[in-house]
Amino acid sequence: MHAIGSHLQYRMLQMAHYGQPTIDIELDESQHEANRAIFSYSTMDTIEGKVHITAQHDTHFREIEIAFTGAAHVFVERLTTTPAMSGRTEASHKFLALKMPLNPDDIPSPRILRAGQKYTFPFVFTIPTQLLPRACPHAVASDYVRQTHLMLPPSMGDAELSGFGGILLDDMAPEMAKITYGVKARILQLHEDKLVLLAQKTRKVRVKPAFEEQPPLNTDGNKEFRPRLERNIKKGLFKGKTGTLIAQASQPKPLVIPGARTLDAGPIATRAKVYLRFDPTDENSLPPRLGSLKTSMKASTFYASSARNNFPTRETLIYDHTQGAYTDTISISTMCIGTTAQWEKQPASANPPTEEDIERRDSGISDCSGLSAPSYKSNIPTPSSNYKGGAFYTASIVVPITMPLNKNFLPTFHSCLISRVYALSMNLSVHAPGLGDPTLALKVPLQVCAEGSATGNENARVRSEEAAGILAEADRVLSPRSFAPPTVDLPPEYAALSSRVTVAG
The missing domain is CATH 2.60.40 (Immunoglobulin-like)
Structure with missing residues (x-):
């Protein structure tokens, strides 16, 4: 019976996907080693590639979307002595969604995917240095917590992508926590005045963001550490x-x-x-x-x-x-x-x-500054x-x-x-x-x-220089300028009355 049920489920999936357009996502391999199955990107890296769509028969569509997304998925098993309190809680957080604007010339008009014809849509994404504030809308204890929540997290928990270089390695993440990134392509249809999903495909990539050194952790009163x-x-x-x-x-x-x-x-x-x-x-x-x-x-x-x-x-x-x-x-x-x-x-x-010595020294008067420092x-x-x-x-x-x-x-x-x-x-x-x-x-x-x-560091350097040039040009244009009347030969008593006019421009 189990084999019959599995076969029926497989046939139902085949029927559900029958006639759907085929989506293939191709990534540019120029930044990676030849025959590299895992594509790794860091902060300010560019992800370039093409989305190829082929329909088996003429298919009407409304929208074609290409986006680079990042999401966190978590589930927590709650085990208690009371069965009513036990169970699983799940949560998903889509913290990143970069949409690629498509060239109108690449979109067929009318919006029909012709049978057997291959349509190609190029895309370019840049890995951001941090997330937008709307990615962390909840209340936090401090601005520093908000700042850390808006830093791009690394890929985690996916055995197909975890590793260093081209070698798959254990990232020591439990199956209950996962962070994934990918290029997602979707085809949407208009059905009864509503957009419905016709087909979609995601190409997963590994993201290893840059993380700068943070201040040392204060361990005072923290029972987890014993310094x-x-x-x-x-x-x-x-x-x-x-x-x-x-x-x-x-x-x-x-x-x-x-x-x-x-x-x-x-x-x-x-x-x-x-x-x-x-x-x-x-x-x-x-x-x-x-x-x-x-x-x-x-x-x-x-x-x-x-x-x-x-x-x-x-x-x-x-x-x-x-x-x-x-x-x-x-x-x-x-x-x-x-x-x-x-x-x-x-x-x-x-x-x-000791702390008492430091407090005693801090409370001293200024004429003690000439005393020699202790030899410790x-x-x-x-x-x-x-x-x-x-x-x-x-x-x-x-x-x-x-x-x-x-x-x-x-x-x-x-x-x-x-x-x-x-x-x-x-x-x-x-x-x-x-x-x-x-x-x-x-x-x-x-x-x-x-x-x-x-490449990410070079892109960041170029962006920084461009931003500095734009700011310098803005300062030059918006800085106050002085305008003076033409110089004429005036009697000495009238020269003192000649004034300069300053206009902000």
Whole structure:
């Protein structure tokens, strides 16, 4: 029975499409490698091609539309203990629609597609640098959130397009979230004073927009990140402690993805720094021996079936059933730091100022400006809560971060429905006299940016120069001009009365 039902469905689809015009979308391959099945474009790139339409029999039509579209599709599975509250919520957001005006000479008159005749319509689109304000009409928490929502998001979640260059790779996106771009051609007919769809076809393309570096994320009060940790180091199982170990890190410089159609891109890398401090309980206590440092990246995709008014966080997942999150962890490296990082003894004068010291210094009067600055280093963490004064120990670790080549990393972005963020996890282990080796797990934000393509950057440069020339010409035309009467020989007493007249033109 199942086979019979499938056959009937197939025959019904054949009958529904029988007699429809055939649409073929051809893309210009001059910017791409030969025989490239995946076409990638970046910001300010031009998408050129032709739409070919062939009718099997004479067909009347009203409109032929060619557009470049971008849309986000999301569904959220809501699973609760109450069956009535469970279910799926879906949302689609069409954030981009560029329509190509057709040449009237290419449109047949009368509007009839003759049987067997091939009609060709060329098109040219330019990938915009940002979206129009109407693409994000909902309420947001700040102007910065609006600004990020109006940035062009990258293609995501399509296994047929995901990858780097001509290689298909996993972009670590769940099936619940997808962002697609494509050139869409439609033929519309007039039926009972209404436009109805006669035929359509979409040619999908991959869009990899340029993303510039954004300000570092403020992690104060954010429970998702742990930029600083303290751990007491004990002498033994039932013995006292030798001191307090402090590990501290900050957000590293971003990883930068090369632009679309880049062939000879080198390794994508950056580096982070971990600063260590050990506050001993007495002068005879020595810092623990350093063990290993394991580094990994976490790619988190947030998706929602309703528009977001702020940046997503995991804390809101508990009570907001219209959003979900998917995280993929990628191992980066494991370093043995016992020989590469060495402890250095520091005097008490090397301590950085505490918040109380800074507030006290800010509240001082101006005649204190002649005092010498304290002799501390900016890479030394502030003292622990157990610090009683005296000497302490410091060390630093440089952590290289190289992006793996077996994944397709998307830039950090936030849209109305979908967001992609990254975090860097660094697990530091040390050797202590007690049972087990203490571990400090740091977690800091990591930003991934993206460059534009060579042709896109050149197009942007030309556009910028043209805009600058237009503004300069407008300033020249609209600038005030002076008009003076002709110079004549006047008596000295009349020359003083001669004045200049200024007219704004």
